Amino acid sequence: MTTDKINRHSKVPFYHQLYEILHNRVIKGEWKPGDMIPAEIDLVEAYKVSRNTVRQVMSRLVDEGFIYRQRGRGSFVSHPSLEHSMSRIISFTEDMHQRGFEPGTQLLNAQLIPASIDIAEKLHILPGEELALIARLRLADGEPMSIEESHLVHNRCPNVICYDFSRSPLRQVLSHDYGIRLVYARQVIRAILSIPEQSRLLKILPRSPLLQIERVSYSQDDIPIEFLKIFYRSDRYSLYNELHD
Amino acid sequence: MTTDKINRHSKVPFYHQLYEILHNRVIKGEWKPGDMIPAEIDLVEAYKVSRNTVRQVMSRLVDEGFIYRQRGRGSFVSHPSLEHSMSRIISFTEDMHQRGFEPGTQLLNAQLIPASIDIAEKLHILPGEELALIARLRLADGEPMSIEESHLVHNRCPNVICYDFSRSPLRQVLSHDYGIRLVYARQVIRAILSIPEQSRLLKILPRSPLLQIERVSYSQDDIPIEFLKIFYRSDRYSLYNELHD
């Protein structure tokens, strides 16, 4: 049993807090595939929320394929499938765990910069407006995997660069300390050649191919918050998705 | 106003009946893109169901992209969007039209080859089994855009290489002449460097970055039919998709 509780004075909705809690338990393997999850009634009791709220969270976990429900029997953790990946926003940490790596992070840079015309347009702000740039080197099993350059609209999260992002997950800081949840994103995927600094940081040969992702993430209020550039080592990383007719 | 009503004695849940009603109105254009949908409270009144039930239905329509909601303003019919590209299987022709190019095709190769161990595994067949290889150079506005190498399980579509695939769409041939519809696919996306032959065909510099897609497509009977490799010029082509929390 954990000590997770719903923070009843937080601006974060109960259903979101409860989702984080239950999702984590499944991800972290606290409940194993096939295990029965506590009955809805028990979750109502344990977290002191209404059954509707519990069911809202469970429905989302079902949609995402983490659990399945059987009337009259209970709710159970799904057996692992290949799915998800490319339609859900997931953290680097979760992504690496899914791929069987141990994630790590080195902070490369954290400073305030003026928005370029290019980025300003993507974030619906004015050129020159203040951005928090947070650059991180991401590791998988201790070896460089990717470079992430996050550009945050600073007036939405003042002083955000004071956090230690080699340790604190960015999404968690935004959620807990600024009430900002990134619920939606649009991204473009390209193949590019590494520039010398990238080659050095990622420990690859000069002019190696990289998978580049440019992503604009929106808050629960549909306001663009972050422009993120990720550069993945192509010898270690590829994307997977499924298509339908 | 229509005469649709919830059948209160049907076994079909109210939320399902209401979904059918509202979905139909959007599909049939009774409400146009941008139109405001009656407020939740009005739907409660009109259909004599609770607000929870109305919201359950609306949430599904939002998830499916038919409507969007704005707090304080109302709910509205979505404008048709281009943006489902990355989760739907679309033809090169359709893709190019969406991107504003005029598509073209040159046949590079069409022959029978034995399946490699690698490809046999992906297609659930035995190594050495016969494959139809169809290689095409794809053009956009007359300039090279990509190379496609299609490997078809030959016993599912005998003599398929006799068609002129510079003119006949492969999917159309499979559907009309072999009764095979490709309804589902899994793909992997990578960044690679071009090899000399690719550079020559695509008219790009040696060792340029390419976006490579490897796709296995399944028929309506869930049988793997095609292993497709696509190499896109990265200076002309990028992928786009949307993510959700």
Added chain:
DNA sequence: TAGTGGTCTAGACCACAAA
């Protein structure tokens, strides 16, 4: 019969947009 998830209700209070 006891326990589970499936459906549904009638309210409440809040945050936000527009007048």
Added chain:
DNA sequence: TTGTGGTCTAGACCACTAA
């Protein structure tokens, strides 16, 4: 200030599973 969607509650009754 009014009307909208966003969140949450405390119940109710049903259908199904397993003992």
